[in-house]
Amino acid sequence: MTAPTHVRQMARECIAVRVRLLNRLITKVCDDGLRPFGVRVAQVNILVAVAHDGPITPNEVAKRLVLDKSTLSRDADKLIASGWLATDPSDDGRSHTLRITPAGLELLDRIHPVWVAGQKKLAAILGAGTVGAIGGTVNDLWAKMG
Amino acid sequence: MTAPTHVRQMARECIAVRVRLLNRLITKVCDDGLRPFGVRVAQVNILVAVAHDGPITPNEVAKRLVLDKSTLSRDADKLIASGWLATDPSDDGRSHTLRITPAGLELLDRIHPVWVAGQKKLAAILGAGTVGAIGGTVNDLWAKMG
DNA sequence: TGACACTATTTGTACATACAACTACATTCA
DNA sequence: TGAATGTAGTTGTATGTACAAATAGTGTCA
Numbered sequence: 001m002t003a004p005t006h007v008r009q010m011a012r013e014c015i016a017v018r019v020r021l022l023n024r025l026i027t028k029v030c031d032d033g034l035r036p037f038g039v040r041v042a043q044v045n046i047l048v049a050v051a052h053d054g055p056i057t058p059n060e061v062a063k064r065l066v067l068d069k070s071t072l073s074r075d076a077d078k079l080i081a082s083g084w085l086a087t088d089p090s091d092d093g094r095s096h097t098l099r100i101t102p103a104g105l106e107l108l109d110r111i112h113p114v115w116v117a118g119q120k121k122l123a124a125i126l127g128a129g130t131v132g133a134i135g136g137t138v139n140d141l142w143a144k145m146g
Numbered sequence: 147m148t149a150p151t152h153v154r155q156m157a158r159e160c161i162a163v164r165v166r167l168l169n170r171l172i173t174k175v176c177d178d179g180l181r182p183f184g185v186r187v188a189q190v191n192i193l194v195a196v197a198h199d200g201p202i203t204p205n206e207v208a209k210r211l212v213l214d215k216s217t218l219s220r221d222a223d224k225l226i227a228s229g230w231l232a233t234d235p236s237d238d239g240r241s242h243t244l245r246i247t248p249a250g251l252e253l254l255d256r257i258h259p260v261w262v263a264g265q266k267k268l269a270a271i272l273g274a275g276t277v278g279a280i281g282g283t284v285n286d287l288w289a290k291m292g
Numbered sequence: 293t294g295a296c297a298c299t300a301t302t303t304g305t306a307c308a309t310a311c312a313a314c315t316a317c318a319t320t321c322a
Numbered sequence: 323t324g325a326a327t328g329t330a331g332t333t334g335t336a337t338g339t340a341c342a343a344a345t346a347g348t349g350t351c352a
Binding site (some may be wrong): 042068074 | 339
């Protein structure tokens with residue numbers, strides 16, 4: 001019994017289900033690799049962003065990673081509690097800045113070899129063409145964001 | 147002040163942060179479009195899979211979408227409670243099958259125009275090359291899974 | 293300068309997601 | 323045929339995620 005035309009089209013062509021599927025698959029590969037370190041890819045992504053661009057406000061990190069401000073707020077709390085991030089007051093009394101701590105940098109150093117191995121696994125899953133295409137798309141997005 | 151070499155490399159090249167960022171962006175675009183229907187893209191993805199491939203067991207849906215079986219179990223509960231999916235007993239006493247209901251099909255029909263508009267938005271965000279690359283990658287994955 | 297609008301963050305709530313542990317049934321094989 | 327092993331589903335728990343509302347500070351302008 002064949003599904004209705006609309007259903008067939010949505011099943012065959014939907015971009016969202018494909019991106020979301022790859023997201024789950026890739027998140028799982030990363031989290032498996034990171035399990036010995038007691039950290040997940042969501043947190044590592046934030047640590048790397050702050051280590052690279054910090055000191056930086058939560059608002060700027062959230063925009064950069066296309067994360068809701070409230071999500072980042074709670075994720076950052078965990079990273080601060082773990083001693084990987086720290087906060088400093090800022091000129092704007094509503095805000096503050098985030099910075100990576102020495103312990104946070106040390107964690108990223110320990111993770112680096114696993115990250116390299118993970119990149120290989122992800123490239124094997126996605127294929128070189130898709131890796132390049134996604135990289136280009138996100139670089140364009142970031143360029144537009146300034 | 148420049149970040150350490152490892153951090154710079156992870157910030158510039160990490161595949162995972164890019165896929166995960168696009169996932170959040172795309173999920174938000176879809177959920178915004180679906181809000182008037184009181185349903186989210188995660189649920190629509192499951193409804194379409196069941197409508198297209200059902201009757202089908204929860205286990206098969208979860209494998210197809212690369213979802214944990216426990217995630218699917220709870221998502222399906224909500225869809226059943228909403229009247230969009232129904233269950234039937236199966237030969238295997240451990241399992242059962244899921245099927246789309248007439249109300250579920252009717253919902254997908256109502257969503258279809260919004261889905262078409264959403265595909266355009268997503269293609270504009272990702273670019274045609276990335277859409278094609280992701281489609282190819284996921285089609286390959288599904289082909290391997292049988 | 294004081295009211296109003298704007299911005300940054302946090303908190304309440306709900307859904308999405310996964311892992312581990314548990315239950316129930318099926319399969320295998322000695 | 324019965325014990326061991328494997329498979330399907332559910333439930334407990336924790337994280338990730340977003341929206342709405344609340345809080346608090348900034349900026350503007352009449």
